[in-house]
Amino acid sequence: MDEVHTFNANTVLNVRYGFNRFIRGSDAPEGQYGIDLTTLGFPSSFNNSVNEGIRRFPRFDFNCTSCTGATVGNGHTNEFRPVGSHFATAVLNRTFGLHSWRFGGEMRIYREDDSFKSNQQSGQFIFDNTYTRVGSASSADVEGLQAFAAFLLGYPTTMQIVRASDYSEYSKTWGFFAQDDWRISSKLTLNLGLRWEFEQALTERQNKSISGFDLAYTQPFQTQAQTNYGLIPANDVLRTTYGLSNITTKGGLMFAGVDTGSGVYNTPKNGFLPRLGFAYQFNAKTVFRGGFGLYQGFLGERRGDVIQPGYTQTTVQALTSGPNGAPLPTLISDPFVSGITEPSGNTLGRQTALGQGISFFNQDPKVAKQARWTFGVQRELWGGWFAEAMYLGDYGYDLEITRNINALPNQFLSLDTLRTTAMGTNNSQLTATVRNPFCTTVTVVNGGNTCTSTLYTGAGPTISRRTLLTPFPEFGAINTSNNDGKSWYNSVQFTLDKRFSKGYGLQLAYTYSKWLQATEYLNAADPSPTKMISDQDVPNRFSASYFYELPFGKGQRFGSQMNKWADAIVGGWQIQGTYTYQSGFPVSFANDAFYLGGNIALPKSERSVSKWFNTSAFVNILGATPTCPAFPNGSANCATPVDHLRTLPLRFSDVRIDAINNMDVGLRKDVHLREQMKLQFRVEFVNALNHPLFPGPVVNPSSATFGQVTASNQNNYARRAQLLMKFIF
Template structure:
């Protein structure tokens, strides 16, 4: 790892900081006498009651003091100065990231006299404007959460909505367990830290920020979700941050050992398995673990009491769970036994729209069209059935359920198991050298193994996965003087994800009947069952890979008290690296089957709802395919940041938080320059002259020769003078932040703030582009629209398999294919966020927080194809414009004929629409890049209430009412404006309530406190707790559907909504396949605000029994009822009007009721 730039940063900023994700708290205030006069030079000490570690400071000339970097726990605050009594305040609770304002008032007297003050820890946040929620240790340990996964309690925070897969809730499913949108920021775009150090990475192939590690719940002290922080120290996020702090040990040893199980006999069945008459699957689940904290003690060698403490946690999980719960999958579609013999006659009985056409009868028609005859009776003669197709389908399961009338969803495998084993270890050591130096170090690791997706019980399906993670961090705090502190941190994280076929590689392609010219070209060491897609049917799983990724960070920060100002300034450096090694079924060969050759009567006629693709397979006629040769890559990017923050206590009632942050992200690089860098827009393509000459002989009227030209091609990193970096550095990420907190009276605080945040670039924006270094030999079945075939299943690659040529082809790289490239001058998305809220302390120490929140994002990355049909060539007819569709799809002479072998552009003809869409880039079938014109708006009302634990109970309740709108895509191609539409993250309403109640019976309680000890073992020590969650569903749309009616009629009343009819399919949708729209100017929005998927409505309840054994030991039995009332969370309904399942829901998201039983030993 190259560490020189990181060291260089430290040398540059000397004592700088990234307390951005600081998890420790602070105590601050002003020291005065009884008359209100300030007392400088007062010694102030904060002593942790668990460790007896004391941190000290002195008040400055203005009487102000501050003690930062305090780990969570209970403290004693002491103040001493000559001529005054010693001030003592006990039981001050510091929670994660707390900034407690504790004024100290001294009385005249002797130091030997003690002035003991009894007061409760302040609830109001009177010194900062940031919005967030602390999840305390008791909630983490006792609320009913699946798998003891602390991240699932992020849902308790105000301002978050869950948008990911509710079925993926285990601690080693790092994308979905943190898949919360925070105050308008998209899910998985917010930072995650543990003990103040980065605990996140970017999932390769996506821009999702995922959890790097999930600690066992028993060693988590607490964590905080900041949905809108206005502190300039917060960075590497589009606006939110989740910070976890671990237990740091103490002088008294404490520990736990636990075991829990999910008994399948107690769980509910999946909705659709139950509906199909299938019993519950035979699943099993066991989770076990232990934790231990205390002083480091080595007999006769070292006693770490008051100085050195350790924390250790271990957890294991073994589970077999239903795939239908985890992924909403398992409702599949496969060809029937009759269809495998070529008999599709049952479909024809449903209507003429299921007619299959015979590709052998195809002939030329006027205007460049081709015409084909119906297949008699929808039955393929036995002599024409491909033996390879029959061999392929021998690896497919037969239906086990009738499904819909046309056979959709006819294989129910929702109870198929995914089997996983998981091991997790973590340890932390805290050490205090002296009153100026203290540090901690942490290491953690986990491994998971799984197999899944063996739908067909054959070599065609099934996947093995392995995840291996290692991480370490180091933190050191040095007190330079009583009012200045330096904090240094370092972190390292590595994760490797590997996915391989469940069945061993080395599948014999010849056994399917493929010819030697194809099978001999495939490396036997990784050959596998080929990747088969059949439109409308279930495909084989595809990708296998190995992805090692690593992050390193180095940070420094300073806190200084100057007058009424608490100053913080600092910076950090981060390095992201990812390697990628991919092999998949497409490396053996991909074969796509659709309706290209089996629809009719014309080549552009509408498709049948199902059946035509399977018929093409039986005839051995793929529509496309390829064999991949994939390059590996080793990519890297770096990020640097600087900031300054001033928390200015103007008056005892008013604090201003003002700061400025700057982030700069280094461009992405690939170690061996195996990547496209950009596009040369200025140089004519090498094909320009010959292709224009060909076009001049047969031009189309709408595209004059002077407008037909071929410009440029891709450029490569480090080639022909191009930089190695894949884009230029974005230097504009300046982020001002300002907030205020005004204490209107002792029980009321008014707070507000505004801040700017930027999104990520570099490796966090996307992977390198490897066109040329990775290469696919295309399967091109026909060069004359199906009049003749040059490649079939019998001989799919008659000219052999081509090898990648890297950058050797220059501007000709990928000519005749689709390309993507980086914008060489990218912009990070910009988030402007603001809030105004009021906090009020109510009786019973209940905190009420009522606020308005806003968020406006700009410069959001959008994807644009530089080719596209100009708007004037889109039909504006409200109905299917067949004449216009025929005109656009008319075959015309192809100026590329014979120039681009192995591509779809090599034939004699092409379509009119292709030429009209070409712009300056007809030599590429697609040319996709990015631009930065997207935007979004978010407005919300938030209500947060919290009662901390006291008198045997605690409760939190949050309500969110919001609207999230965005413009990030186009309805009508690259020349149309962005569509302003309700966001896919929009969930207008969300309610979350959590509560813990110790039943008031037994020893030390209000009732039956004097019952005999034996009776108390049975009737005392009970408590109940639960979480209730309600959330609106996601807005959905219907694609480019033809709709003639009132859109308000689409939504059904909730009382009429059911899986068989989720919305009103008779509201005005055109269902006939031959009347669907095409090549039209689309008006149908991509989402409807009033038509939504099922919303969350779930109760998680539990009861636990504590049985004390002596004074130090406790045995806890717990029963947890997750989704206690078995509310099915239905998946997205079918929104394709031509489908026989239109409007139906055929899968569920998340689990039915689960009952989790556990036993825990605590001391």
């Protein structure tokens, strides 16, 4: 809805309201909704344990040795996910003397609901040849027939059922602004503006979400865990080499509406966003323009952000074998006889998800901001030509970065610049397991160790040394975000424009820029992100677009007197096209490697798809010409870094993927049928010169194709011709 009210000649109010809603969803065939599981042979007790609203045909998986296997029952996670938003704005325009004022405000409400209805919520039953093979335990089920035989017998190897949670989340934003376009004189105009924005925290309506992580909390079993740690031998490298005299069990998840407010994070304190611009007419053909402004993004617009450990639960029941190898009595005809574990929700409090990888919200987030400034000059030349030169600068700060706060500290990483014996030993020691302090009683069952008394559910009899050396050993990876990211962008832009006259138009544009960013960590435990060239940096971009009317036909230079039939064939043709050259993006070296020195970039004359950069600058392990330093153990150095403190940058400004070099050409003709009707014919050639755009090279130094472009497809289309006809009336 849009309402415009004119109070008088100088004052106008514009009020708008809008609502948008769309539904993303997928589900099993409608005939499966609310299926009676007893019709498939399941007992009524199992049928009643699954809510009718989520009941679907169960999932059956048949695994085999050298085939793809089969699944009966939709294996996807079905969902019903309506997403909606409201917005209301009001803007008052007022002209008074040399001032043109604008005042306004806006409010937006974002909401998303999601409910899951997967087949696994009615049970998933996995069959293989565990109970149907003959002889050797390695007997192959090539065709999957033994798995099907297990199905006929009702002997699944594993059964599981999922209890999934839904969610309903929303967030609200408000913004208010005031702007004054002040025409100080006939030559100078100032644009003065101020904007204020406020954003409510993302909220789950029923508080079914994690909010934060209590760093100061001590798990109640710390004393027992430290006592158990004392059972690890005193000469273990945990103590002698890594200096870990004992462990601590700090930290625990917090829940929205219980441990914190109803929002999943604290409402960010948004500041004011000033804007300033000017335009100065130096003379009749020259104008200077410039400005400065602060801009910011939003936090709550990211849908699906709630984090719900504890609200989804999978119950797994594996069949066990008796003395003769046959499965014990629990069969598919009466599944989950031990019961189905319901989600704990927030009842476990800070003991939720122990032993697992978790995520939580930064409780005091900042909104990413950009400070942007520009200065430029526009000049009218001769014959309809116009030129513009502009400088643009941009500084981004408080940018969000995801990081793992439970990474192995850098002090335990190797500083060696080659794959030494010491580096390999360090890796082996970190990977090796020791007695698990979170397991109080270890019992031998069927010849293997089993933890029969644990400090948290799922703890095993052993644990890796690496895990015990992390800050929170009772958890896996702990992912969250901070606002330590920054970016720097500077560019100069030139435009030359020939406005359409005398049958042609032309526009040329060139941009030279540099984009740096500090939004990534070289090592997971680094204290701050590393400043480096951005993965989106494009130092050079040139583009040209043109439009030319061929001088043939009625009213044109050639054939101006031809009849309408000849003109319909010869006249009215136009050529148009674009050309773009753009530097390639920097190659990202995702894998750590040993750098030996020298230039990594190759001269353009030496670069090819078989050698995109100088692989000899690295310890190349499996390439055509391996470079394996002889110190200290010869070929033993032909290995990648492990548990190594990375210093190799992720990107280099002079090592880039292929540049865009593209020309599109088109030919167009309009045939006027009558006053308001015409046919338009177009012939277009996309990538007319058929220049391939190669994808990036292989950057894994342990690959035999290190430094080569091996992808089978180019990153652009090969030359394409398109013929189009359009009727316009």
